[in-house]
Amino acid sequence: MVKTLEIDDQIFHKLVNFSMNNFQLPPLAAKIYAYLTFDFEMNGVSFEELVEDLKASKSSISSNLEILLKSKYITTLNKIDERKRYFTLNPDYVKIRFGGIIDRLEREVDILEDLQVLVKSRKVEENSSFYINKMDIYTELLKSNIIQCTNTLDALYK
Structure with missing residues (x-):
């Protein structure tokens, strides 16, 4: 799988720490939130891409996505003719x-x-x-x- 997002490591780590400290997010949820922040075009990021790029287990990614969805930090997109969900920052x-x-x-x-x-x-x-x-x-x-x-x-x- 090819990375679709270009991530600036320094900004990514700053955002992870900020999210953990100020939003009280668990470390992996903060990483997912920070990762999605780099989706500037709001195309969404697939579950598989999150698993691969963040080097975490499917169950860990899944449970942390649920935390972010329940707290309304992120939302899902469903693209036409695709069954998979894509995740993006909540525009609201x-x-x-x-x-x-x-x-x-x-x-x-x-x-x-x-x-x-x-x-x-x-x-x-x-x-x-x-x-x-x-x-x-x-x-x-x-x-x-x-x-x-x-x-x-x-x-x-x-």
Whole structure:
């Protein structure tokens, strides 16, 4: 089988480590995700190619593909007149990922606003006003991040 993807080893290893550390992916799932990242034309990569190029067993590749499919990092393609499935990065993953980030930020803002109401309803001491000021600054940062993420998603998915 001929490799269909040209992989830059240095970037590949950086992406594997990033995926393991930031997405909490197992090592082989991170390798599959990194490998699929080099499918710039989004043609998809076959199961057989993953087994051969990543030098892993069929069962290991299969179980790690399931992890990536369930967490929506990847998706499958079915080509006309072919029975085999091809795997590619999920084109909507950025929307899913940043949608989750926006949701967490909004929940944190809600909690902070509840805390601010509680602190302001109590006797304000010198230290409390310092605390309120810091909380206001942090809340505004979170709100501006929500706006920025929302605007970016809107621009990406018009």
